[in-house]
Structures are given as C-alpha cells and as structure tokens.
Amino acid sequence: MKAKAFDTRLFKRILQYTKPYKMRFNGVIVFAISLSIFAALRPYLLKQTVDEYIKTQDKFGLLVYVSLMGFVLLLEVFSQFFFVFWANWLGQDIVKDIRNKMFKHILSFKMKYFDNVPVGQLVTRSVSDIEAIARIFSQGLFMIISDLMKMIVVLIFMFYMNWKLTWIVLVAMPVLVFFTRIFQKKMQIAFEEVRTQIANLNSFVQERVTGMKIVQLFHREDIEFEKFKSINEKHKKAWIKTILYNSIFFPIADIISSLTLGFVVLYGGIKILNGDNFTTFGDLFSYTMFIGMLFNPLRQIADKFNEMQLGMIAANRVFDILDTQDQIQDTGTIEAPIFKGSxxxxxxxxxxxxxxxxxxxxxxxxxxxxxxxxxxxxxxxxxxxxxxxxxxxxxxxxxxxxxxxxxxxxxxxxxxxxxxxxxxxxxxxxxxxxxxxxxxxxxxxxxxxxxxxxxxxxxxxxxxxxxxxxxxxxxxxxxxxxxxxxxxxxxxxxxxxxxxxxxxxxxxxxxxxxxxxxxxxxxxxxxxxxxxxxxxxxxxxxxxxxxxxxxxxxxxxxxxxxxxxxxxxxxxxxxxxxxxxxxxxxxxxx
The missing domain is CATH 3.40.50.300 (P-loop containing nucleotide triphosphate hydrolases)
Structure with missing residues (x-):
C-alpha cells in the first residue's frame, strides 16, 4: 500500500497529547519566533556596519554595531537554548504519557492477543516506536516551525534591503523545493520499510534469546544464525535506501545553494564595479549569510520532515495497538466477596x-x-x-x-x-x-x-x-x-x-x-x-x-x-x- 506523504488526521491525534502542556508548547513557539528574528537580524546589522561605518571609517559607530551584533548573538543563544530544551522536554513528557497509556492498555488484553502477537513486536512498539514519537517534537515539528519562521523573516529582511537581488535568489528556490518534495516521498516509503524490519529483527532476537536452551539442545545454532543473517541483511538494505536518498539529495541541495550564492556575488559584484546603484558591498556581505540561512533551513526541513515521518510511522503503529479492542468485557457490577467456593x-x-x-x-x-x-x-x-x-x-x-x-x-x-x-x-x-x-x-x-x-x-x-x-x-x-x-x-x-x-x-x-x-x-x-x-x-x-x-x-x-x-x-x-x-x-x- 502506498504511504501517505503526510497524514493530517494522525498528526492532529498526536497533537492531542500536547494539551496538558499547552503553556510549554506555546513557549516553544515563542522562542522559535524570537530565534528566527535574532538570527536574521545579525546579517542586517552586518550590512549596516559595512555600508555605514566601515566604508565611512566611523570607528565609534563600528564599535557600537559590533557590540550590538554581540548582544543579538547572546539573545539568539538564549532563545536557542530554551527552544531546544523545552521542545525535547515536551517530547519526553508526551512519550511518557503515551507509554503509560499503552502499557495500561496492553495489561487489559485477552490472553488470545498475546497468543497471536510476537513479544518482540510489542517490545518494539512500547520502547523504540514510542521513543521515535518524541522526535516529532524534538527534531521534527518545532524544528520545521523554527526553520520556516527563519526563512520568512530572512525573506522579509532581504526584500527590505534589496528586492531586486532577492528575486534572483527566489528563482533558484523552486528547483530546491522540487527535489525536496521527491526526497520526502521516497523517504516516507523507505522509513516504513525500516520500521517493519526493526520490528522483525526485535521479534526474532527476543524469541531466540528466550528459547536459547532449545536452540542449543537441538544444535540449531547454525540454522538460527543463518536466519538472523537473512533478517539482518533485510534490515541493512532498508537503511541503505535511506542513506542512498540522503546521499543524493543533500549534495544536490548544496550545489543549488552554492550556485545561487555564486551567481548573486558575481552579478552584484559586476553591478558595483560598473558603478550601478543596484546593490552595495554591505548587501553582498549580508547576502552570503542570508542565502545560507534561507537554503539551509529548506534543506534541513526535508531532513526534519523525515524525522517527523519516522515518528508518525511509529505513532501509527503505536495507535494501532491503542485502537485494538481485545479486552475481556468487564461489565460485571458485583464486587466478588470472599467466596464460599462452589x-x-x-x-x-x-x-x-x-x-x-x-x-x-x-x-x-x-x-x-x-x-x-x-x-x-x-x-x-x-x-x-x-x-x-x-x-x-x-x-x-x-x-x-x-x-x-x-x-x-x-x-x-x-x-x-x-x-x-x-x-x-x-x-x-x-x-x-x-x-x-x-x-x-x-x-x-x-x-x-x-x-x-x-x-x-x-x-x-x-x-x-x-x-x-x-x-x-x-x-x-x-x-x-x-x-x-x-x-x-x-x-x-x-x-x-x-x-x-x-x-x-x-x-x-x-x-x-x-x-x-x-x-x-x-x-x-x-x-x-x-x-x-x-x-x-x-x-x-x-x-x-x-x-x-x-x-x-x-x-x-x-x-x-x-x-x-x-x-x-x-x-x-x-x-x-x-x-x-x-x-x-x-x-x-x-
């Protein structure tokens, strides 16, 4: 079955678990916004420093702006710390809640359920799959929000500084967006296969370790080792696909970013040398930073989206168990006394x-x-x-x-x-x-x-x-x-x-x-x-x-x-x- 690029219904269900931590959730968003503003402000201050103070040899103004850039950097570091810490903290609290809910749910299942479901699969769902959900918040959702905010703020600054030069940069972005979209779809399918192979590997190892006495008593070591090698090989191949897609995408993204930067510097430099007022040296200095701040988040969004997809695939598996209604119907109303025993x-x-x-x-x-x-x-x-x-x-x-x-x-x-x-x-x-x-x-x-x-x-x-x-x-x-x-x-x-x-x-x-x-x-x-x-x-x-x-x-x-x-x-x-x-x-x- 073809995997969805993004399951909105599943994502909304995951977000339901943030409700008890609404204040922290909003705090992470606030720090993401402030982080993007402070990050984009530094290149702008650099432009002002070059055009207004270095060019005019204003040493006092240079000192003031360098100090201001240092202060903005401290604010960025402060925002980065709380953004990362609170995002991870929120993710771990959500994981704790889901794991508690899931284990309590498993405790109520009929024995028939455990007869049919491998122990290793339940261990995978209860441990590694739930842990992957935390990455939706620590490495996925908030990182994407932060990167998008940074890109928006950077574009605002770029258009404000030099809208003509900014359009040159924007021409290259659809190409990167196109490759990013292909990358996301391929990684969605690859990660689904990875999770399947991890569950198979866990189930096999769990079962063989538990039954090691039988394996050794009946001299099954070589046979079981060959089976393990086969499962391990499938596990490796599943991961190799993700490595291959990463190996193709990120060099392409770097090439597009570097070519865009080179073209901006070349075109802007020629205009300056020809005495055209198209741009300034301060613009070129700041644009070398802005292009990285614009293209790197776009590239990282693809990577972070992969983390989200991996977490959502894991969440889907976890919710499959949470949605399983295989309990003994506890509809009795009588509290059993000390029985006589008939x-x-x-x-x-x-x-x-x-x-x-x-x-x-x-x-x-x-x-x-x-x-x-x-x-x-x-x-x-x-x-x-x-x-x-x-x-x-x-x-x-x-x-x-x-x-x-x-x-x-x-x-x-x-x-x-x-x-x-x-x-x-x-x-x-x-x-x-x-x-x-x-x-x-x-x-x-x-x-x-x-x-x-x-x-x-x-x-x-x-x-x-x-x-x-x-x-x-x-x-x-x-x-x-x-x-x-x-x-x-x-x-x-x-x-x-x-x-x-x-x-x-x-x-x-x-x-x-x-x-x-x-x-x-x-x-x-x-x-x-x-x-x-x-x-x-x-x-x-x-x-x-x-x-x-x-x-x-x-x-x-x-x-x-x-x-x-x-x-x-x-x-x-x-x-x-x-x-x-x-x-x-x-x-x-x-």
Missing part, C-alpha cells in the same frame, strides 16, 4: 480458534471447600478450565458460576483477586524472592510472608539462599531450580489468601526433596479451600474429593479413585494402570 460449569463450549472447540459442552460441579483432581491426556482441555475460570478467555456458550453467580457478573479484578493459580510453568521476575512472592503488594508484610513460608514448609529452603528473602532470582528465576521456583509459586498463591485455588502441580524433573516440600505445601494450602488440581501425582489423586477425567474436551468420567478404578475398560483405570500404578507401592509404604 463452582459450576454448565454446558460450556470454548475454542481458541473459530470452529475448533477445545471444550465441548462440559458440565462440572465443584462443592465449596472440596478438592477435585482433573486428569487426562495432553490436549484433553485440563488447562483450558483454568483459563476460563479466571476469564482469561471468553467462552463461546454456556455458563460458569461461582457461588451461584455467573462469573461475568463479578468485576474482573475482584474475581481474579479471589482466585490464585500455581501454573506448571512458573514465571518469576528478575527481582528478589520477597517481591516475587508479594508481587510488590504493599498490603502483604514481611512478617506475613515469613509466617506463611513456615506454615507450608519452605522457610528453611529460602533461608539457605544467599540474602534469604532478598535473594535476586534474576530473569525468569534462572538462579533457582524448577522445584524451587514451584515452591515460590505456592507461597505466592498462599499469601494472597484466595477463596479458590487452582494448581497445575507438575513435578517432572523435580528432585525428591523438592517434591516432598511441594506435597506438604499442596496439603497446607488446599486445606478447607475449594481447589482444582490438574493432577500429576498419585498422592493428589487419592486425596481428592472427586476425580474428573477429561478426554478430547469432554468429561468422560467422574468419581473417587476407588469408584473409577473399578470401572472395567474405564478411561481412568487405563490411565491409572499406565501412569500411576507404578507409584502405588511407594505411596503405600509412605
């Missing part, structure tokens, strides 16, 4: 992809305060139940109730506050153990955390670490084993004091000591609390009030262990014989 699934249908149901009309009843275990093969729909109960995804049809109220009638935040989840894949932030447990909740004290840790049996393990509860687990908790991360997740869930607890209690690759601690933690935190456990251990299954057996999105059997194991050719009996029977002797011994 849960009902009534003819619930759900699919992650349209026309591909994962849950196919299940009915499930969980009594308050009881623990149920859900078992089944991979893909049976066990983890999907967790997602639906927390409203991470919207069901296609049916009803999910807690304490006889449809969960859609509860406010989303209050619902999730009463449900704690320990996932199979534990995620820890690059922070201390204490902060990973409390998730920086100021209402949870250190004493509460210590008491909870002692109660579920993980305090000793934490105290064995360097810095204890202040131990930094690094990114994704890499400083801890999988079993230790699981224990931290149990403690995180316990201190939140939920009404309903959901556990995906996988113990694969966990040492015996950690498994014992996890078993104790499970018994403690599920006591007298409604709990749904995706069971991976025999102990949990045997102690559950009810076992729910799932297969291909359906509940195929329900009952206690003793009831289900007696069903000949039953799904659970086959699962038990193949996966759990080996554990029975150990369990009986224990």
């Amino acid at each position: 849960i009902q699934f009534k003819q619930v249908h759900f699919g992650y992809i349209a026309n591909e149901e994962v849950i196919k009309g299940i009915d499930l009843d969980v009594k308050a305060g009881k623990t149920i275990a859900i078992v089944g093969s991979t893909g049976a729909g066990k983890s999907t139940i967790i997602n639906l109960l927390n409203r991470f995804y919207e069901i296609n049809s049916g009803t999910i109730c807690i304490d006889d109220h449809n969960i859609e009638n509860y406010t989303l935040s209050s619902l999730r506050k009463q449900i704690a989840v320990v996932l199979q894949d534990v995620f820890l932030f690059a922070d201390t153990i204490f902060n990973n447990i409390t998730l920086n909740n100021p209402d949870v004290s250190r004493d509460q955390v210590l008491a909870a840790a002692k109660k579920i049996g993980v305090h000793k393990f934490i105290m064995s670490l360097p810095d204890n509860y202040d131990f930094d687990v690094k990114e994704r908790g890499v400083m801890l084993s999988s079993g230790q991360r699981q224990l931290i997740a149990f403690l995180r869930a316990y201190v939140s004091n939920p009404s309903i607890l959901i556990l995906d209690e996988a113990t694969s690759s966990i040492d015996t000591y950690s498994e014992e601690l996890i078993q104790k933690a499970t018994e403690t935190i599920t006591k007298d609390r409604t709990s749904i456990v995706i069971a991976h251990r025999l102990a949990t299954i045997l102690k559950a009030s009810k076992i729910v057996v799932m297969d291909k999105g359906l509940i195929v059997e329900q009952g206690t262990h003793q009831e289900l194991v007696l069903l000949e050719n039953g799904y659970y009996k086959k699962l038990y014989d193949s996966q759990f029977a080996v554990e029975i002797d150990d369990y009986n011994i224990n």
Whole structure:
C-alpha cells in the first residue's frame, strides 16, 4: 500500500497529547519566533556596519554595531537554548504519557492477543516506536516551525534591503523545493520499510534469546544464525535506501545553494564595479549569510520532515495497538466477596480458534471447600478450565458460576483477586524472592510472608539462599531450580489468601526433596479451600474429593479413585494402570 506523504488526521491525534502542556508548547513557539528574528537580524546589522561605518571609517559607530551584533548573538543563544530544551522536554513528557497509556492498555488484553502477537513486536512498539514519537517534537515539528519562521523573516529582511537581488535568489528556490518534495516521498516509503524490519529483527532476537536452551539442545545454532543473517541483511538494505536518498539529495541541495550564492556575488559584484546603484558591498556581505540561512533551513526541513515521518510511522503503529479492542468485557457490577467456593460449569463450549472447540459442552460441579483432581491426556482441555475460570478467555456458550453467580457478573479484578493459580510453568521476575512472592503488594508484610513460608514448609529452603528473602532470582528465576521456583509459586498463591485455588502441580524433573516440600505445601494450602488440581501425582489423586477425567474436551468420567478404578475398560483405570500404578507401592509404604 502506498504511504501517505503526510497524514493530517494522525498528526492532529498526536497533537492531542500536547494539551496538558499547552503553556510549554506555546513557549516553544515563542522562542522559535524570537530565534528566527535574532538570527536574521545579525546579517542586517552586518550590512549596516559595512555600508555605514566601515566604508565611512566611523570607528565609534563600528564599535557600537559590533557590540550590538554581540548582544543579538547572546539573545539568539538564549532563545536557542530554551527552544531546544523545552521542545525535547515536551517530547519526553508526551512519550511518557503515551507509554503509560499503552502499557495500561496492553495489561487489559485477552490472553488470545498475546497468543497471536510476537513479544518482540510489542517490545518494539512500547520502547523504540514510542521513543521515535518524541522526535516529532524534538527534531521534527518545532524544528520545521523554527526553520520556516527563519526563512520568512530572512525573506522579509532581504526584500527590505534589496528586492531586486532577492528575486534572483527566489528563482533558484523552486528547483530546491522540487527535489525536496521527491526526497520526502521516497523517504516516507523507505522509513516504513525500516520500521517493519526493526520490528522483525526485535521479534526474532527476543524469541531466540528466550528459547536459547532449545536452540542449543537441538544444535540449531547454525540454522538460527543463518536466519538472523537473512533478517539482518533485510534490515541493512532498508537503511541503505535511506542513506542512498540522503546521499543524493543533500549534495544536490548544496550545489543549488552554492550556485545561487555564486551567481548573486558575481552579478552584484559586476553591478558595483560598473558603478550601478543596484546593490552595495554591505548587501553582498549580508547576502552570503542570508542565502545560507534561507537554503539551509529548506534543506534541513526535508531532513526534519523525515524525522517527523519516522515518528508518525511509529505513532501509527503505536495507535494501532491503542485502537485494538481485545479486552475481556468487564461489565460485571458485583464486587466478588470472599467466596464460599462452589463452582459450576454448565454446558460450556470454548475454542481458541473459530470452529475448533477445545471444550465441548462440559458440565462440572465443584462443592465449596472440596478438592477435585482433573486428569487426562495432553490436549484433553485440563488447562483450558483454568483459563476460563479466571476469564482469561471468553467462552463461546454456556455458563460458569461461582457461588451461584455467573462469573461475568463479578468485576474482573475482584474475581481474579479471589482466585490464585500455581501454573506448571512458573514465571518469576528478575527481582528478589520477597517481591516475587508479594508481587510488590504493599498490603502483604514481611512478617506475613515469613509466617506463611513456615506454615507450608519452605522457610528453611529460602533461608539457605544467599540474602534469604532478598535473594535476586534474576530473569525468569534462572538462579533457582524448577522445584524451587514451584515452591515460590505456592507461597505466592498462599499469601494472597484466595477463596479458590487452582494448581497445575507438575513435578517432572523435580528432585525428591523438592517434591516432598511441594506435597506438604499442596496439603497446607488446599486445606478447607475449594481447589482444582490438574493432577500429576498419585498422592493428589487419592486425596481428592472427586476425580474428573477429561478426554478430547469432554468429561468422560467422574468419581473417587476407588469408584473409577473399578470401572472395567474405564478411561481412568487405563490411565491409572499406565501412569500411576507404578507409584502405588511407594505411596503405600509412605
């Protein structure tokens, strides 16, 4: 699709973010105007100095005008400082506001959105793309306004001084404007490609660094490196286009400016030597400065317009996310109380992809305060139940109730506050153990955390670490084993004091000591609390009030262990014989 040279609608939307900073915005405009006046005044004073005081050898007048030029220069420097500082300050405030708004918006998205959008792309939008918006104000809009004001004021002075000589200069300007316009259109397209390739590069690097263990385990280093080289090459070629256009345009602009200056000096000089009153030496001196002040801003406007285009392309990508309405509809009006904990699934249908149901009309009843275990093969729909109960995804049809109220009638935040989840894949932030447990909740004290840790049996393990509860687990908790991360997740869930607890209690690759601690933690935190456990251990299954057996999105059997194991050719009996029977002797011994 052909990119627009300038999107007025998008630009107006960006300007909406300047409203809280109207005084500073107006101040930048004022300094831009004063900067252009002071800059154009210096060449005019130079003309007066040459024609009125150097030519007449008036030393006092020369001293006065040189001092006046110095004062004007100080005013120009003063205006330049505040113009640049306030423009950049405004840009950073706007970036801060947009980034806050965008991150808050992202936090409200459904899990389905994150399933489909690469993490690297979101990082690019949230960081580098938003930063590029700041350049609209620091390097784009205000610089263009300043340059245009300077050109207007310069032309006013030039026409006032010598309108005949000024027309000679103006003849060359349409040529430069023509090349500038072509340059802007080419750069718009080139910058669009640059932003696309940056997003692709960020996404690729983010994904491969996150999955580096898989890359190395399966000896994919060379293959992934070749893919990276290909993406990096496209990134380079996108930038080369912008470099090529710059390399062509700026020499052309310099040539036009230099030829114009040369023609003015030559023509004016001949007129002076012939004794014509067409111009003066002061005019020629000042015009050598004026032509640069007229042509350089025009050339720089093209460059600054590129900065604006780059920022607007980035803004368009950011606004695409801000305009995305992919949130769970939080239309509930009931603040979820401390639940008794009864849960009902009534003819619930759900699919992650349209026309591909994962849950196919299940009915499930969980009594308050009881623990149920859900078992089944991979893909049976066990983890999907967790997602639906927390409203991470919207069901296609049916009803999910807690304490006889449809969960859609509860406010989303209050619902999730009463449900704690320990996932199979534990995620820890690059922070201390204490902060990973409390998730920086100021209402949870250190004493509460210590008491909870002692109660579920993980305090000793934490105290064995360097810095204890202040131990930094690094990114994704890499400083801890999988079993230790699981224990931290149990403690995180316990201190939140939920009404309903959901556990995906996988113990694969966990040492015996950690498994014992996890078993104790499970018994403690599920006591007298409604709990749904995706069971991976025999102990949990045997102690559950009810076992729910799932297969291909359906509940195929329900009952206690003793009831289900007696069903000949039953799904659970086959699962038990193949996966759990080996554990029975150990369990009986224990």
